[in-house]
Amino acid sequence: MTSANDEAVAPPNQAGSQRSAAAVATNGADSSSQLSHDEELQAYRDMLLIRRFEEKAGQLYGMGYIGGFCHLYIGQEAVVVGMQMALRQGDQLITGYRDHGHMLACGMDPKGVMAELTGRQGGYSRGKGGSMHMFSVEKAFYGGHGIVAAQVPLGAGLAFANRYRKNGQVSLTYFGEGAANQGQVYETFNMASLWKLPVIFIIENNRYAMGTAVARAAAKSEELYARGAAFGIPGEQVDGMDVGTVNAAGERAIAHARAGNGPYILEMMTYRYRGHSMSDPAKYRTREEVQKVREEQDPIERLRTRLLAGGTSEDGLKAVDKEIRAIVNDAAEFSQTNPEPAESELWTDITRDLSA
Amino acid sequence: MPTQVLMPALSPTMEEGTLAKWLVKEGDAITAGDVIAEIETDKATMEVEAVDEGTLGRILILEGTEGVKVNTPIAMILEDGEDASALDGTTVTGAPAPPDVAESTPPATQTDADQSASPPAAVAAVSRAAPELEIPANTEMIATTVREALRDAMAEEMRRDGDVFIMGEEVAEYQGAYKVTQGLLQEFGPERVIDTPITEHGFAGIGTGAAFAGLKPIVEFMTFNFAMQAIDHIINSAAKTLYMSGGQMGCSMVFRGPNGAAARVAAQHSQDYSSWYAQVPGLKVIAPYSAADAKGLLKSAIRDPNPIIFLENEILYGQSFDVPALDDWLIPIGRAKILRSGDGVTLVSYSRSVAYALEAADALAEEGISAEVIDLRTLRPLDLETVVQSVMKTNRLVTVEEAWPVCSIGTEVCQQVTSRAFDYLDAPPTKVAGANVPMPYAANLEKLALPSVAQVVAAAKAVSYA
Structure with missing residues (x-):
């Protein structure tokens, strides 16, 4: 594979430079990871938590505990885990509905x-937001947005606030390759570059916008990372199925933005194993295609192979599995026993009082 | 203990389905994520993935079985080390097993929640704004245009709070397309007075994101006609986030600019959006008439912790009104104002249409009809209390607005008054509104499309049977 970091980050003034890691690596292939063993173990744990959590969410949906729309992240775990490890305290995240x-x-x-997800009082939004609308000011997670691509200017707005306050923080703004066709993305690219906003645009290219394959919806679909070129925004394509490669690209992009050089685009080549939402039978792709990605590129399996080769014991990883299962089971138990919001909640949080 | 695999719901509405095919057989090892079966719903055929690991111990529902209810056990998975004896007592069926009610009933999601349009009385009571402060005697009054009053309000609030900034098209170097931001760039610099490209959707979203992060943006639309490009962010991002986050995160920001008809700019530049925004929970909507109200309400809007729609009027920008020379002139949001007292008929209006109501009141006085004129000033929350009190005195109501008549602010006021003060009404409440047509360009047609003083007088006389 062509490594994405085989040259230094382009000088800030060299607007619109792009590099591409065209091929997506297969299991066991070399990773450009700079992560230490402990960091890799942490990444394994974090990815496994997402995988098991999402499987459980799918199960609870099937049992009727979760309603409405529910978009699972299974298969894409390396993207967010790799990026998160490149952040500093206070840096912000914002994304769409697969959150x-x-x-x-x-x-x-x-x-x-x-x-x-189960619409209970103990949920992050007290049951009033659901799967697509959750927030944590404490963790600098700004949603959770249900309108495709709305989070892109919102994320640039978070970056605008960082620049306004000169606080050195950056905003990670995630969106899918489907959202990359929305007009507001390009309005945002223009202003983000014009004002040198510290924002990383992360295109999670999972290859299908609901049921539409990327090549059927996007002109020059093989290089979405280049869509900032006209605005002078550098971009690169990254193997989003390898957590170390993601992390290394994230470090480069974040350093660029934090240094005051403006936005950066990372196109993460990834894959979702499940349907778009729970009621999607995914007939627009073959089972063999999904199976092949799972067998050859699964981000968790790839890291597991590397960890074992690096001397981590099977028992050590089994202990992690066990710990994660317990966390997920606790969450599932809580989500089923925690009460629904009080009826009085219907009328709260519509507007805030000045004193609040 | 063996784990049950339950018939999953694969869509928000699925209650039962057909177990079309098993893709694994008893004795097969299973890992989480394996596709184990196919299920047909009325909409599609879906795959079922295993959630647990182990060995498929027993298939409980044979393939081809129709009408399998959601949450019926369809198979048993044995954990590592368990053998088939753990399955003793389970039965295989070709028909849906009677579901265990206690297990299969999903948690109640239907409640008997009050479906009425308004919160219970106890909640509603707190929504009325504090009364307006009296202007101290001997306060100097300074003739000020609405344009200057708006600028002064922004400048005062920007001096007071470093988190307040303004962004929009031509707000900085050009000094405002309508000169409302005159002098702000010189005083506050380009970091806080920001020219945007012509990109309403984008900068409304960036402004909202900055507000999520705690800044207090004033987003100027050159006119509200262009805010239609941005309305998704105003409503879906700005207005709803406080609720959707369970009160964790909202946005303190003002969207402002001229609204409604100017003069001879035709259909795409002459729309009154008052009722569009006034319909949305999470927004507050303000539409002042006088310069004093414009200043006091814009200052309150900038301090308010919610997203505010501040609807100005281009024709009013150049008109002068007395503004009290006070250091901190604030008017509470949500309070109507009685501009003229009377006991014969109540005229309710907002923004530029207030001028029609005042002029009509003069004309009516000459004919011996005493009109009370109420300027709503805030359109959400509506100060119905002031209107209802007035109608209980006059027993007659006429609303006056330039907007289209269908689902308008006047429509809402008439309906609310009818339901709250029906017994006090001596005549049906009447609306005077713009014509139900796109705004025409020709001078004579434009005049016909807007309400007139004569129409207001005629309506007031009609409800007075005079």
Whole structure:
């Protein structure tokens, strides 16, 4: 594979430079990871938490505990975990509706997330937001947005606030390759570059916008990372199925933005194993295609192979599995036993009082 | 203990389905994520993935079985080390097993919640704003245009709070497309007075994001006609986030600019959006008439912790009104103002249409009809209390607005008064509104499309049977 970091970050004034890591690596292939063994173990744990949490969410949906829309992140875990490890305290995240992974990665309590999915009082939004609308000011997670691409200017607005306050923080603004076709993305690219906002645009290219394959919806679909070129925004394509490669690209992009050089685009080549939402039978792709990605590129399996090769014991990883299962089971239990919001909640949080 | 695999619901509305096919057989090892079966719903065929690991111990529902209720056990998975004896007592069926009610009933999601349009009385009571402060005697009154009053309000609040900034098209170097931001760039610099490209959707979103992060943006639309490009952020991002976050996160910000008809700019530049925004929970909507109200309400809007729609009027920008020379002139949001007292008929209006109501009141006085004129000033929350009190005195109501008549502010006021003060009404409440047509360009047609003083007088006389 062509490594994405085989040259230094382009000088800030060299507007619109792009590099591409065209091929997506297969299991066991070399990773450009700079992560230490402990960091890799942490990444394994974080990705596994997302995987098991999402599987459980799918199960609770099937049992009727979770209603409405529920978009699972299974398969894409390396993207958010790798990026999160490149952040500093106070840096912000914002994403669309496939948001459970982002919330877990930034340290939000799995119980609060799962209880929001089941619409309970103990959920992050007290049951009033649901799967697509959760927030944690404490963890600098700004949602959770249900309108495709709305989070892109909102994320640039977070970066605008960082620049206004000169606080050195950056905003990670995630969106899918489907959202990359929305007009407001380019309005935002223009202003983010014009004003040198410290924002990283992360395109999670999971190849299908609901049921539409990227090549059927996007002109020059093989290089979405280059869509900032006209605005002078550098971009690169990254193997989003390898957590170390993601992390290394994240470090480069964040350093660029934090140094005052303006926005940066990372196109993460990733894959979602499940349907777009729970009621999507995913007939627009073959089972073999999904199976092949799972077998050859699964981000958790790839890291597991590397950890074992690096001397981590099977028992050590089994202990992590066990710990994660217990956390997820606790979250599931809480989300089913925690009460629904009081009826009085219907009328709260519509507007704030001045004194509040 | 063996783990049950339950018939999953694969859509928000699925209650039962057909177990079309098993893709694994008893004795097969299973890992989480394996596709184990196919289920047909009325909409599609879906795959079922295993959530647990182990060995498929027993299939409980044979393939081809129709009408399998959601949450019925369809198979048993044995954990590592368990053998088939753990399955003793389970039965295989070709028909749906009777579901265990206690287990299969999903948690109640239907409540008997009050579906009425308004909160219970106890909640509603707190929504009325504090009364307006009296202007101290001997306060100097200074003739000020609405344009200057708005600028002064922004400048005072920007001096007071470093988190307040203004962004919009031509707000900085050009000094405002309508010169409302005159002098702000010179005083506050380009970091706080920010020219944007012509990109309403984008900068409304960036402004909202900055407000999420705790800044207090004033987003100027050159006119509210262009805010339609941005309305998704105003409503879905700004207005709803406080509720959707369970009160954790909202945005303190003002969207402002001229609204409604100017003069001879035709259909795409002449719309009154008052009722569009006034319909949305989470927003507050202000539409002042006088310069004093414009200043006092804009200052309150900038301090308010909610997203505010501040609707100005281009024709009013150049008109002068007395503004009290006070250091901190604030008017509470949510309070109507009685501009003229009377006991014969109540005229209710807002923004530029207030001028029609005042002029009509003069004309009516000459004919011996005493009109009370109420300027709503805030359109959400509506100060119905002031209107209802007035109608209980006059027993007659006419609303006056330039907006289209369908689902308008006047429509809402008439309906609310009818339901709250029906027994006090001596005539049906009447609306005077703009014509139900896109705004025409031709001078004579434009005049016909807007309400007139004569129409207001005629309506007031009609409800007075005079």
